[in-house]
Amino acid sequence: MLRERPRADGAGLGSARLRSALRLLPKGGVERRAVAAGEIDAVVDYANSNIIMFPLAQRALRAAAKGATNHEPAFQGLIANSVLAALPRTDYEQLLPGLEPVALKLGEVLHEEGVPIRYVYFPVDCVASLLTRTEGQRTAATGMVGYDGMVGMSLVYGVDASSVRAQVLAAGTAMRMPAERFQDEFRRCLPLQRELYRYAYVELVQARQAVACISSHHLEQLLARMLLMISDRSGSQDIFLTQEYLAGTLCARRVSITLAAATLRSRKLIRYSRGTISIVHRKGLEAASCSCYKKIETLHAV
Secondary structure (H helix, E strand, C coil): CCCCCCCCCCCCCCHHHHHHHHHCCCCCCHHHHHHHCCCCCEEEECCCCEEEECHHHHHHHHHHHHCCCCCCCHHHHHCCCHHHHCCCHHHHHHHHHHCEEEEECCCCEEECCCCECCEEEEECCCEEEEEEECHHHCEEEEEEECCCCCECHHHHHCCCECCCEEEEEECEEEEEEEHHHHHHHHHHCHHHHHHHHHHHHHHHHHHHHHHHHHHHCCHHHHHHHHHHHHHHHHCCCEEECCHHHHHHHHCCCHHHHHHHHHHHHHCCCEEEECCEEEECCHHHHHHHCCCHHHHHHHHHHC
């Protein structure tokens, strides 16, 4: 099955306004259920004379513009999370009553290490960072989850508590399901088991590749790879990252991160201001990255 990824060339436009609109919907109301079912394509902002399209509707328009094929059912082209999109229609429709669209803020903690999981999250255009505690109560980033996976994989392995802190790295929307409901659906739905086991394998290989990458390549290459991966998973070329996060993830000093970012900026590949890094030349940034980027991204097509 073909899987379309969110793009970093404008696919996320209007997402901040969309998140604001979602917050106004009453929890548990018919409006939120309609959003979860894919029955709403856009929100009309009468005050500013704007129409704010959902990412699902944007994807449908792009697919229509390219021309539909018979290889992918039409409804799957409207599902922005790859795990959910891979499910047969009947299985996906059985999951829908338990799914709720939520707007996630930058820095929001979804799971805390050692604490029972209350919800699992299927990201749409947000990215969650997986953080592991180190000496001195500091944390190091050991993974990231975007449209390609699910936050709360401990439940897949039969463990109720999270092994990491899951924190929002790029704000956006996600589909949320209560942990108890997810466990019931996971036991029932063989296609869901298959897709999440496949994603678990991808996570494992990706983590191994990242370790090899850090020990083998220059810091500028590592930084370029990380920026591309976050951009791919959030659907945006604008990324908010602190030097502390980058230093912990790439096992480098903050001053070294500053120098690496300055090098990429001098080559006119990125620009940054007040913690926001913007990709301005994606092809150039891909060329500046190491070969691990393509190896890791190829895993998502498995």
